[in-house]
Amino acid sequence: MSDSPAPLATGPLGMRLLAFERLPEDSRFTEAPVGYVLVALWHAGLLLLVHVRHRDCWELPGGSIDPVGVPPACGGETPRRAAVRELREESGQLVAPDDLRFAGFARTALPDRRVLRGAVYAAETAAPTAFAPTEEITGIHWWNLEDPMPHGQLQTVDAYLAALARV
Template sequence: MSDSPAPLATGPLGMRLLAFERLPEDTGFTEAPVAYSLVALWHAGLLLMVHVRHRDCWELPGGSIDPGETAREAAVRELREETSHPIAPAALTFAGFAKTSLPTKRVLRGALYHAETAHPTAFEPNDEISAIHWWNLEDPLPYGRLQTVDSYLATLVRA
């Protein structure tokens, strides 16, 4: 029997949300480094979700932080690459760090940002993202699986 607390949320691909830490954005960690960024982008009360082709899963826009890049810069870049939506770094509000694990990977942290947009941009499918959907967090998504860890995180910063 394990003494580990139950995860806050679990996902369909084995991801586990171990904690959500509301710490300053510039917090440094010696264990479980900040390795990715996520963006909860809202428009008229709806959340932008992306359908990741190779995982057949609806997720928040985001991804790995490149060498020399800040978590905020990665969030801006990933949002643009995945959805064509440009956003100024200053328009993002930092919410905290998601501490997550996958069955085959070590524990990592992800920086979670959120923002509101008045003008959604047009989207063209690409090699990574097959579709986007503005979601109300309740109705079923059009197809595929939902990354429930991401939807849980979005509820923490719901616009």
């Protein structure tokens, strides 16, 4: 019997959302430092999801923060800059750093029990840009939070986070 609280959400690939922390964006953590970013991008009430080829899963655009020159004062990437870069790389969508609204930190556990923390951002776009598939991302989909996905699985942890971060 475990005395740890039930996860807020679980995903089809074994990910668990342990907590969503509405703390200041510049918060620092010793346990599970911020290592990834996610972006909930909205257009006309629809959420942008990307289809990740090797997981066959629809997810929020996002990924790792570039650690080059850690800490950011030494040339490393801030979570906000990583969010802009990952959104562009994974979906072709362009958003200025100042147009992102910081929503909070997701604390997640992977199937191997490793705990990670990610910075979650939200933004609205009036003019989505065209998408070209990449080696990593096969497609994008503007989702209404209800209809089934065209193929593949939905990362339900990301859908839960997007609802929390909605602009």
